[in-house]
Amino acid sequence: MPYFPRRHLMLVTGVSILLLLLIGLVPSTDVEANRTRITLEIDAFKEEPPENDISRRTRPFLSKELNEAPEPDSEAIRLARKEAERQAKERAALGRWQSIVIASGDNLSSLFAQQGLGARVVYNISQTPDFGKQLANIRPGQTLEFRVNHNGELTQFRYVRDRLSSILFQQTADGYSAEEVILEPQIRTAYAEGEITNSLFLASQRAGLTDGLTMELAGIFGWDIDFALDIRSGDSFSVVYEERYLADDNGDQKLGNGNILAATFVNNGKDYTAIRYTDKNGNSSYYTPDGKSMRKAFLRTPVDFTRISSNFNPDRLHPVFKTKRPHRGVDYAAPTGTPIKAAGDGRISFAGWQNGFGNVVFIEHPNNIVTVYAHQSRLNKRLRKGSRVNQGDVIGYVGSTGWATGPHLHYEFRVNGVHRNPVTVKLPDAKPVPKSEMARFKQHKTGILAQLDHHQKAHQKTMLAAAQ
Incomplete structure (x- = not known):
């Protein structure tokens, strides 16, 4: 048996142990593959950019909003429903409107009594500052509107004086408050013309003018023409005037006529033209095209005579x-x-x-x-x-x-x-358009006379076409 030095044996033994340890520590192929996969996944996660602080804080809220987002229009529907409920509650609290048309013989106390309201309410309403006293002026044909709640209290009251003006009374803690409501009508222009065969009134009626406009027309030219004595068959007139309309739920409702804006009158072959002009101070009068007043300093006749x-x-x-x-x-x-x-x-x-x-x-x-x-x-x-x-x-x-x-x-x-002789004396003229207003008057005159001329020519074409 060969002899190995003791030192060599110890060296071999140490190397063998080291090899055995290395073999035990080296993994199999599957294990190595698994370890590599896990390591890659972890490394890949680590390579994503880190989440910043803002996104980290907002992520929970965004998630909540996305989960709770309403369906389209649901918010608008909810608000509309809420407003409808509020209005319904308000109507219930105030009561329903009831209207009464004042008849001959009615008085404020009797009209209030029809709504179950006593003398105390009438007194309180009539003591409303600024407007309460106007209730003493109610007339047949006007309208009173009441709003009485389930407790029998007058919550609102409206005095309708006419189609354009009313007074609204509202209940307060210590009585009633009131405000005046004024509606502004729409102003439109209209045109009419006629020829006199018998009288001005008959000719005006055929032309579609009301008696009120006819009287206004006669008043404008009355300083130059005596409508009782000077009118002749064949005399003619043309008028541009205002019509007043009020827009409501039923469409445009005509309220009546306004002022005559411009007019011509041919009497016994002589032409007269009048233009309505309102100065800077709001004063209105009628003038000739050259700015002289249509008025005279005196009325030709101071009474409507037969x-x-x-x-x-x-x-x-x-x-x-x-x-x-x-x-x-x-x-x-x-x-x-x-x-x-x-x-x-x-x-x-x-x-x-x-x-x-x-x-x-x-x-x-x-x-x-x-x-x-x-x-x-x-x-x-x-x-x-x-x-x-x-x-x-x-x-x-x-x-x-x-x-x-x-x-x-x-x-x-x-x-x-x-x-x-009052019938023939030459009457002095009233004051003409002031010099300070003349430029403004001329500008107004140009526009309104052009409008009058346009209507006259259009009417002539219509008459010629009808005659053919």
């Missing part, structure tokens, strides 16, 4: 005394009680009784002009010597006092103490 019963005549036979006595005025026959108007601006110099004149008024005007109004049934109670009157103010009423045989107005026109 006929002239006696003309201005220096040699008239007096109807009472049967002697020749000058008739220094004009007698306008009219029914007793017909209003008499001041012919022009001036000051009362006498108002009372004089034997021949009966109840009479004297008015002094500028430029030494005096007008006299005699035989009145009664005078305006507010007239006093020295008091001022404006053109058109009612100063008294037609009668037959003094030396009169029937109801009429005896009217005199004196210039510097000399009697002049």
